[in-house]
Amino acid sequence: MNSSPFTLSGVHYRSITPDDVPAFYDVMMNAGMDGRAETWNGTTPDDLRATLFAPDCGGYLAVDRDGRAVGCVGYRPHGNHTLVLYRLATRPEARGRGVGRQLMNEAEGMANREGYGRLMLPISQFNLGVIPFYEHLGYRQVDEPYPFLKEGRPAPVVMVKEFKSHNEDSE
Numbered sequence: 745m746n747s748s749p750f751t752l753s754g755v756h757y758r759s760i761t762p763d764d765v766p767a768f769y770d771v772m773m774n775a776g777m778d779g780r781a782e783t784w785n786g787t788t789p790d791d792l793r794a795t796l797f798a799p800d801c802g803g804y805l806a807v808d809r810d811g812r813a814v815g816c817v818g819y820r821p822h823g824n825h826t827l828v829l830y831r832l833a834t835r836p837e838a839r840g841r842g843v844g845r846q847l848m849n850e851a852e853g854m855a856n857r858e859g860y861g862r863l864m865l866p867i868s869q870f871n872l873g874v875i876p877f878y879e880h881l882g883y884r885q886v887d888e889p890y891p892f893l894k895e896g897r898p899a900p901v902v903m904v905k906e907f908k909s910h911n912e913d914s915e
């Protein structure tokens with residue numbers, strides 16, 4: 745399994761399996777998301793299972809030393825070049841310890857290894873306070889539609905981060 749060693753904060757990061765859906769869902773639903781963010785709050789465990797385990801999709805869990813899930817993030821490809829990250833959440837009591845950042849690192853590392861050139865994130869119009877967090881991690885807002893927008897739902901803010909090309913690296 746694709747996983748990282750325990751970090752100094754005692755949290756382990758690993759790829760999800762289908763058995764992790766209840767824990768993933770529990771972290772999401774306890775994240776304190778604004779009640780108006782329908783796409784997030786209306787998600788069911790079955791929805792999660794269907795999107796997290798579709799071809800080329802997946803996610804990561806952050807697990808503490810007691811085996812309790814304290815953070816989650818999912819990913820799904822959009823074409824061959826873009827990997828969309830979604831449902832990033834950490835338990836309120838686990839915040840400010842680098843768990844959210846490390847979950848993003850896990851997903852970004854995988855995207856890089858798999859040859860995706862950029863990451864994309866949807867941000868609910870009711871969760872704009874999280875934008876500085878993503879800017880801090882190198883994402884920027886773009887004016888492009890979210891490819892997985894469901895009919896009738898408000899369009900999210902879209903942020904992206906592009907990997908440096910080999911040409912840029914050699915400059």
Ligand SMILES: CC(C)(COP(=O)(O)OP(=O)(O)OC[C@H]1O[C@@H](n2cnc3c(N)ncnc32)[C@H](O)[C@@H]1OP(=O)(O)O)[C@@H](O)C(=O)NCCC(=O)NCCS
Pocket residue numbers: 775776777831832833834835838839840841842843844845846866867868871873874875876877880
């Ligand atoms: C957003 C969230 C995942 C951050 O998780 P976290 O574990 O507290 O994040 P980290 O501790 O890894 O923070 C990494 C850095 O971002 C900063 N940061 C965290 N939240 C921030 C915010 N809302 N605005 C600006 N910076 C923020 C931290 O201070 C830290 O900075 P540092 O690198 O200088 O130390 C968490 O607050 C959460 O689950 N929120 C509710 C769900 C949510 O909004 N998810 C995003 C859906 S798009």
